[in-house]
Amino acid sequence: MSILFFLVALLFLWQGTYIVLVDWLGIYKCYAFPSPLGVGQKLVELWHRGTLGQIIGNSLLRGLQGYLVAIVIGVLLGVLLYRSKYLQKNLRPLILGVQTLPSVCWVPFSILWFGLSEHAILFVVIMGSSFGIAIGVDQAMQHVAPIHKKVAYTMGANQWQLYTKVIFHAALPEFVMVLKQGWSFAWRSLMAGEVMTTSIGLGQTLVTGRDLADINQVALVMLLIIGIGVCIDQCFFTVVENHLLRTRGLLPEKKRGRVVVYTKRVLRWGYGLVGGFAKSFS
């Protein structure tokens, strides 16, 4: 709740700054300084034009496609690294190196291969996130406590059982963290790709904003990119992660919200009342 107030306060501050700097003092021209009201107007405008859904939908779908492929590649590569001492020693340093490459650097290469197409964007997303996932998956499995594996071995686990019943579960919280980080890589790479190409999406809308010298559109798209990123992180990954940590006693049990507690209390009271009535009639 408190963060909501904070954000609203920030909006007011922003609008206030705009009024002072642009309207009163005239230090900036109105096309050089975005304002919350201007951004809001732009949002409504895009909404009415019917393009907003398409812009966000396109980007999300593209991001998701690339991300899913990256997960498959990353997990396979990670497991290979974990299983093979040879690859661990020789391939892992290379992957680490490639992973430090900012995803924008894949854009020229991608365009030369695929032209200004959807595939070019997907390629950037995949390149930008699968190596990080691979390294993370390998590391998560390395971190499994030896005792967990020893116990399984002495109870006669075969390799398949060891992986599916022990290593997977033991590494799961860290896997989710890795996937979360992988998503943020994918999302950033997606923007890098979209900015360079012409397919409709958030990145392209951002660039159009620049071309039209429409600073409010630029600010709006930036806010949307942040908002969607944070939303997916908080509404999906963090929820799953916290649930996993909680069932293992690595996070304190969740305190029930006040609403839940009161609702339960009222319901119980209601049941009691109904039960009492029922009794007095029978």
Next chain:
Amino acid sequence: MALEFRNVGKKFENSNRYTLKDMNITIEDGEFVCIVGESGCGKSTLLNLAAGLERPSEGGIYLDGKAITGPGADRTVMFQEHGLYPWLTVEENVKFGMQLQKVDKKEQEERAAKYLKMVHLQGYEKYRIHQLSGGMRQRVALARALTMDSKILLMDEPFSALDKQTSNRLREELETIWLKTKKTVLFITHSVEEAVYLGDRVIVLSSTYKGVRDIVPIELPRPREVYDEAFVEYRHRLLREVKSGMPA
């Protein structure tokens, strides 16, 4: 099954000293052997060798004459750390080994219920491991080990984290089960009393000897009485040996 150590030596990687050297022990089929010795003398190492989790640097370990090359379900291990899985409930943990062995579902239920009752943990089936006390965790691990129903039990200080009453009760339970099933048991403990109570023989390890300092057969009828004169005598003798085995 008989478990035999022949000329076993163990030197860890990156270490130039032997932890164990020239070990020769034979544990007969159905025998209960206890191992005592001061901390760090190599008790857990010995158990890991028998479990197949460590390879001996010299010599070999044999099960009914067949060399042990790795871990297997014919030897159930109860580790010094409980080694329970935090993502499973108590019940799922207890059934874990049986699931690996593809034991019949109904049989799983029965055995799990039986041994959870034995360690007095009925009603805790749905708890997670972090919701249990240290002693309760150890008891879950014991229940899990017993459900495996293997011929050999290797136990590393299974009762040392428990209070005196619980550990006394559990060692009586263990003795009863052993008398019934005639499993071969290798039991590590730092409690000389526990060793004299349970063991057919007690092996004293010592770090100055890098291995066996003495093997003492306990010739007392079961169930044993801790205040018995002969019992007390065995205790004193073993305590002296454990102490004198320590480095000066």
